[in-house]
Amino acid sequence: MDWPGWENLAAHLEGLAVTLPRKPSGIVIMSGHWETPIPTVTTAEHPALIYDYYGFPEHTYALKYPAPGSPTLASHAQALLQKKGIACQGDAARGFDHGVFIPFLLAFPDADIPVVELSMSASLDAAQELRVGQALEPLRDNNILIVATGMSYHNLRQFMSGGTQTDHTSVQFDTWLRNTIELPPQERNQRLLAWETAPGARICHPREEHLLPLMFAAGAAGNDPGTCTYNDTVMGKALSGFRFG
Template sequence: MDWPETWDRMAAFLRSVSQTLPQKPDAILVVSGHWETAVPTVTATAQPPLIYDYYGFPPHTYHLRYPAPGSPALAAQVQALLTAAGIPNAANAERGLDHGVFIPFMLAFEAADIPVVELSLQHHLDPAAHLRIGQALAPLRDRNVLIIGTGLTYHNLRHFMGQDRDSDALSHAFDAWLVAAVCAPEAERTTALKQWEAAPGARICHPREDHLLPLMVAAGAAGRDRGVQTYRDTVMGKALSGFRFG
């Protein structure tokens, strides 16, 4: 399999992201599927290191660099908004950015000149709680902070790496459901995402929902803005999508 060609369309999409924004963000708040804590926690270091949280890859991938600054000021704003919403939270002044952040950002924000703060998922992975977190953080959008959720809309690695027509079909059914849900009006979108496990093929596509929940935070922050599907691809038989709000 030609891996670079397999992911070329996704790479092209990521490289186009910054060009589609109405203006350059003052900072980015990002939720990755690779950090879970008991309460929502923000990185609060001015110079976040990188966390090479993957195994068995070529040696050069452990020397990648993404020297974007952090923003203790944004971390404090996030905490203040969560506290005002009655959501317990914390800050971590030592943790850096995991590969769910720096790998896509190396393409999407190549200059690494926008401050980045990462927000954790909660261990319980409750969709309603993550939608509520997003709702609490919505005011950041008016402060020119870009809120991003990274992950994959299909994340069953056992089926991803194998040839399985049944799971291919279920991935397309789930993707169609997800597109309809995300692009629906706010109330309908929120209800659907809370009940995502009832979607066709849901637990085949996401045996564990860590890669789906960052989307919940972004959707919660979207308010009345309807989602728009900005990326669509089929990779190794599996349907993948990307969205933006506003």
């Protein structure tokens, strides 16, 4: 792949698998590209890909990522959500959006780990995503990797304009986010739920769908600490990635 300006992120993703203690038995992932009224999991054995992007080179619409789904893992996830009183459902027709297959093409290129995608709430409720993550924390005891994809900065108008007027703001928000993730878990979660009070929050996230998967991951982390494992400046904007446990 050609990743002009994003080489450091690509290298980070390519080196991710070797940092894990063992190969995951399965993956549950929430991306910033699927919203539903209630939490929904993919249940297909062989999910297709959804090319939910526009104006990219022709070859990007021929990418393949034939990772299997897992109806069993999807059923387990639904049972855990229901146990916590969270209504949920399965979707046998839904495929993987680019928030799944683009990073996984780099991080897990063999496409041999079963993947289940989980939607976020259409209400964009940060507390709801934290609760969903907390409900699914027990999956980690079964060697299931919990993944959240999005962006720590997602103001596409500023990205594409090439302007620099929000560069300082992106650094302010990114610094707040990194400091928050490294707090003790209870304080971390309280601050994440108040993310709109962070400096530059609504400039960096005019709409929060690319930030909320982080709440899901933080919830699933339980009492595990969080650390910043990726930090870069891309197109003048500060970006970070995080890991728990």
